[in-house]
Amino acid sequence: xxxxxxxxxxxxxxxxxxxxxxxxxxxxxxxxxxxxxxxxxxxxxxxxxxxxxxxxxxxxxxxxxxxxxxxxxxxxxxxxxxxxxxxxxxxxxxxxxxxxxxxxxxxxxxxxxxxxxxxxxxxxxxxxxxxxxxxxxxxxxxxxxxxxxxxxxxxxxxxxxxxxxxxxxxxxxxxxxxxxxxxxxxxxxxxxxxxxxxxxxxxxxxxxxxxxxxxxxxxxxxxxxxxxxxxxxxxxxxxxxxxxxxxxxxxxxxxxxxxxxxxxxxxxxxxxxxxxxxxxxxxxxxxxxxxxxxxxxxxxxxxxxxxxxxxxxxxxxxxxxxxxxxxxxxxxxxxxxxxxxxxxxxxxxxxxxxxxxxxxxxxxxxxxxxxxxxxxxxxxxxxxxxxxxxxxxxxxxxxxxxxxxxxxxxxxxxxxxxxxxxxxxxxxxxxxxxxxxxxxxxxxxxxxxxxxxxxxx
Numbered sequence: 043x044x045x046x047x048x049x050x051x052x053x054x055x056x057x058x059x060x061x062x063x064x065x066x067x068x069x070x071x072x073x074x075x076x077x078x079x080x081x082x083x084x085x086x087x088x089x090x091x092x093x094x095x096x097x098x099x100x101x102x103x104x105x106x107x108x109x110x111x112x113x114x115x116x117x118x119x120x121x122x123x124x125x126x127x128x129x130x131x132x133x134x135x136x137x138x139x140x141x142x143x144x145x146x147x148x149x150x151x152x153x154x155x156x157x158x159x160x161x162x163x164x165x166x167x168x169x170x171x172x173x174x175x176x177x178x179x180x181x182x183x184x185x186x187x188x189x190x191x192x193x194x195x196x197x198x199x200x201x202x203x204x205x206x207x208x209x210x211x212x213x214x215x216x217x218x219x220x221x222x223x224x225x226x227x228x229x230x231x232x233x234x235x236x237x238x239x240x241x242x243x244x245x246x247x248x249x250x251x252x253x254x255x256x257x258x259x260x261x262x263x264x265x266x267x268x269x270x271x272x273x274x275x276x277x278x279x280x281x282x283x284x285x286x287x288x289x290x291x292x293x294x295x296x297x298x299x300x301x302x303x304x305x306x307x308x309x310x311x312x313x314x315x316x317x318x319x320x321x322x323x324x325x326x327x328x329x330x331x332x333x334x335x336x337x338x339x340x341x342x343x344x345x346x347x348x349x350x351x352x353x354x355x356x357x358x359x360x361x362x363x364x365x366x367x368x369x370x371x372x373x374x375x376x377x378x379x380x381x382x383x384x385x386x387x388x389x390x391x392x393x394x395x396x397x398x399x400x401x402x403x404x405x406x407x408x409x410x411x412x413x414x415x416x417x418x419x420x421x422x423x424x425x426x427x428x429x430x431x432x433x434x435x436x437x438x439x440x441x442x443x444x445x446x447x448x449x450x451x452x453x454x455x456x457x458x459x460x461x462x463x464x465x466x467x468x469x470x471x472x473x474x475x476x477x478x479x480x481x482x483x484x485x486x487x488x489x490x491x492x493x494x495x496x497x498x499x
Contacts, residue, residue, distance in 0.1 A: 052069055052073065052074050052077055053074075053077050053078060053081055053213035053214075053216075054213060054491070055216065056216060056217070056266065056267050056268045056270070056271050056489075057119075057122055057216050057217050057266065057268075057271040057274055057275070058268065058270050058271055058274055060074065060122060060216055061118070061119070061122060064110045064115070064120070064121055065110070065115075067110075067111075070106075070107040070110055070111070070121070071103040071104075071106040071107050071110070071120075071121030071122070071123070071165070072100070072103045072104050072106075072107040073107075074103070074121075074123065075099055075100060075103040075123055075165075075167075076100075078123060078167065078213075078214060078215065079095075079099075079100075081212075081213060081214050082095070082167075082209075082214050084497075084498060085212055085214060085494070085495075085497065086209075086214060088190065088195055088494075089189065089190050089192060089195065089208050089209075089212060089214075089494075090171060090186065090187055090188060090189045090190060090205070090208075091125075091170060091171060091189060091204075091205045091206075091208040091209040091212070091214055092125070092167075092168045092169065092170065092171065092205060092209065092214070093128045093138055093140075093145075093168075093169045093170065093171040093172075093185075093186045093205060094128070094135050094136060094138065094145075094168050094169040095167065095168035096134060096135060096165075096166050096167060096168050097134075098134060099123065099165060099166070099167060099168075102121075102165050103121060103123065103165060106120050106121030106163065106165070107121065109121075115163060116163045117161065117162035117163035118162050118163065118274075118278065119159060119162040119163040119164040119274075119278055120162075120163030121163060121165060122163065122164050122165065122216070123164075123165040123166075123167045123215065123216070124159065124164050124165065124166065124167060124215060124216070124217055124218050124219065125166075125167050125168060125169070125170050125205070125206050125209045125210065125214070125215035125217075125218035125219075126156060126166055126168075126169055126170065126206075126218060126219045127169070127170045127172055127176075127202075127203050127205070127206050127218070127219060127220045127221055128140065128169035128170055128171060128172050128205065129172055129175075129176045129202075129221060129251075129252055130153060130155065130156055130169075130219060130221065130251065130262070131149045131151065131152060131153040131156065131250060131251050131252065132149060132152055132153075132156045132166050132169070133149055133150060133151050133152050134148065134149070134166075135148065135149060135166065135168070135169055136148055136149065136169070137149055137169075137251075137252055138169065138185060138186070139172065139174065139175055139176065139252060140171070140172050140173055140174035140175065140176070140183030140184075140185055140186065141174055141175070141183070141185060141361055141364060141365060142184065142185045142364040143360050143361045143363070143364045144361060145185050145186075151250060152250070153248070153249065153250040153251035154247050154248055154249040154250055154251070155219060155246055155247070155248065155262040155279055156219070157250075158247075158278060158279050158280075158281075159219065159275070159278055159279065162278045164278070167209075167214075167215055169205070170203065170204070170205030170206035170207075170208075170209060170218060170220070171183070171186050171187075171189045171204060171205030172201065172202045172203065172204065172205060173201045173202050173204075174365060174366055174369055175255060175347075175351060175354075175365075175369055176201070176202035176221060176223065176226060176260075177202070177223075177224075177255065177256070177347040177351075177369075177372075178201055178202060178422055178423075178434075179200055179201050179202070179225065179226075179229060179422070179423060179434075179435075179437060179438050180198040180200060180201045180204065180417075180419070180420075180421065180422050180423065181198065181199060181200070181201040181202065181204025181205060181230075182198075182419070182420055182422075183366070184366050188419050188420045189204045189205050189208055189419070190208070190419050191208065191233060191234065191416050191419070192208055192211050192212040192234065192492040192494040192495060193211075193233075193234065193235075193416075193462050193463065193492040193494070194416070194462065195419070195494065196418065196419060197416035197417060197418065197419055197462075198233070198416050198417060198418070198419045198420075198421070199211075199230050199233050199234055199416065200229045200230035200232075200233040200234075200412070200416065201226060201229075201230060202221070202223075202226040202230075203220030203221065203222070203226045203227055203230045203231075203238075203265065204230050206218040206219070206220045206230070206265055207220075207230040207231055207233070207234045207236055207238075207265060208234065210234070210236055210265055210266065210267060211234035211235060211236055211267075211489075211491075211492060211495070212492065212494060212495045213491075213495050216266075216267075216271075217264060217265065217266040217267070217271050217275060218264070218265050218266075219262060219263070219264060219265070219275075220238065220262070220263060220264075220265050221260050221261065221262050221263075222238075222240040222260065222261055222263060222441075222445065223256035223259045223260030223261075223445055224256065224259065224343075224438060224441060224442040224445050225411070225412075225438050225440070225441025225442060225444075225445070227239070227240045227263050227265060227453060228240055228411040228441055228451060228453035228465065228467050229411050229412045229437070229438065229441060229453075229465065230265075231265055231411070231453040231454075231465060232410075232411035232412055232453055232455065232463065232464065232465010232466070232467075233412070233415075233416045233462070233463065233465065234463060234492075235455045235458075235463030235489060235490055235492075236265055236266065236267060236453070236455070236489070237265070237266055237267070237268065237269055237271075237272055237452065237453060237454050237455070237482070237486060238263060238264070238265040238266075238272070238452070238453040239263040239264055239265075239272045239276055239450070239451075239452055239453075239475065239478075239479070240261060240263050240444070240445075240450060240451045240452070240453070240467075241261050241262070241263050241276070241450050241475055242261070242448055242449055242450040242472050242473065242474075242475065243258055243261060243448035244448075245261070245280060245450065245473075245475055246261060246262045246263065246276075246279045246280060247280075248261075248262060253350070253353075253354045253357070253358075254350065255347055255350025255351055255353075255354055256346055256347060256350055256445070257346060257350070257391070258448070259346075259442075259445035259446060260445070261445075262279070263276075263279075264276060264279070267489040268486070268489070269454075269479055269482060269483040269486055272284075272452070272479060273285060273286065273476075273479060276475065276479075284475065284476050284479060285476075286476075286479065286480050286483060287480065289477065289480045289481065291323075291324045291325050291326060292325045292326070292405035292406055292477075292481055293325075293326045293328070293403075293404050293405050293406075294320060294325050294326065294327045294328070294404060294405060294406045294407070294408055294468075294481075295327075295328055295330060295332075295401075295402070295404040295406075295407045295408070296313075296317050296320075296327050296328065296329045296330075296407075296408045296409075297329075297330070297331065297332050297407060297408070297409050298310055298313050298314070298329070298409075298410070300331075300332060300336070300439050300440065301331075301336075303413060303432075303436070303439045304413065304427040304428040304429070304430040304432065304436070305410065305413040305414075305427065305428060306413065306414050306415055306427060306428055307428060308415065308464065309410050309412070309413065309414075309415065309464055310410075312410075312456035312457075312458065312464040312466070313408075313409075313410050313456070313466065315456060315457060316408065316456050316457070316466050316485070317329065317408065319457065319485055320408065320485070323484055323485070325481070327408070328404075332407075333402045334394065334397050334398070334402070336394075336443050338389075338390035338393070339390045339391065339394055339442075339443060339446055340435075340442075341390075342383075342386065342387035342390060343435065343442060344435075345375075345376070345379055345383065345384075345387060346387065347372060347376075348372045348373065348375045348376030348379065349376040349379050349384060350376070351369060351372050351373040351376055352373040352374070352375075352376030352377040352379075353376075354373075355370070355373045356377075390446075391446050394443065394446055394447050395446075395447055395448055398447040398449060398471075399471070399472070400471060401449075401469075401470065401471040405470070405471075405474075405477070405481075406468050406469060406470050406474070406477075406478060406481060407468070407469040407470075408466065408467070408468055408469075409440045409466070409467055409469065410440055410464075410465065410466055410467070411440060411441065411453050411465035411466060411467045412437050412438065412440065412441075412465060413427055413432075413436060413437050413438075413439050413440065414427045414432075414436070414437040415462055415464070416462060417437075422434060423435075423436065423437055424436070424437055440467070441467070444467075444469050448472065449469055449470065449471065449472065450469070450470050450472070450473075450474055450475045450478060451467045451468065451469040451470070451478070452467065452468050452475075452478040452479060452482045453465055453466070453467050454466055454467075454468070454482045454485060454486050455486070455487075455490075457485070457487060458490070459490075463490070468481060468482050
């Protein structure tokens, strides 16, 4: 096969296959980068996945290509180009967080997770668009505009890691790094047919980043088109192997709905199919409600981001001045919250963490990743789910409690041959990241590409 033909489809390869191609000499980082940049130029004007591109990418890819040719790669990820969510600090690019002021500030350093991947040879293609301050479940902002789902560009890819998932699902990046403070890796991964790892608190070391506006809920994790790539990137982020190994059957609690919260019937059907598939794999699956009352946590949830933004805006008033009015309003409400109300919220969080410490005796919990399928791209949330009016968090009922509890979860697509992807999540006790990947891997079919990925722009 001619070199040009071979490289033409290189964008469909996952990270593991790409590194194998680099090692064998079948391809190289420079060839891959040229293909990706051409695809970005052709497709991203419609999708708006990227908020910024690196102007040093070509030179870095050329240097990595030379190292591979000499048989001396700089690390296990040498020359692998990745997309990073635009709330992660990366040297040479803004960490814009959807904000006009931050978009003008170019970082001089990498925050810790970004540095971990760069130290192992990864390259930064650019930054993935995110809603301002990454506190909503869709991707749009006044600075960079709306991001669209490649399975249907009229719809949202979710958020807040929307730009990252769109790039990966369309072959504009092989994989990337997102954050999850209330479902921001899991729900967008589900809306685009990807896999994503939301680590437990402390699994991926953090430091040197932007302000935390969601307490310690927000964690950094990889998003990819294969479980083996999640293992690869998790090992690079943590310095610990995430290699799979044989596992005994697991005891899994399957929760299709939470209390009175509505869920799309199509999602419930896909959930039932996933339960059957787990049983075929030999796992013991019990269908029952969550053995915990989340009402106290849910009552204080919106206050968390409001308080966080109030503190952040106090410390950086220039960012506050260019923030969208709704976020200034959120911060104003947060500034009025009393210390006793904050302590009540913290009490609810600590009570949940104590109750969930052994996952109520289960090895894992299966839930949908969202209660609704994607909605109109520029709207913040679906107003109706299964005929019921819902608020801004109606679609997100399954994910936030996992962040508050500090637990790991893996997002994966339900088996589906057509239509929009439907996402599931498997949640585990603290330290169960590798175990969850092992349990999910047999369930994940090869990535199903959207037709948009094969258009010429």
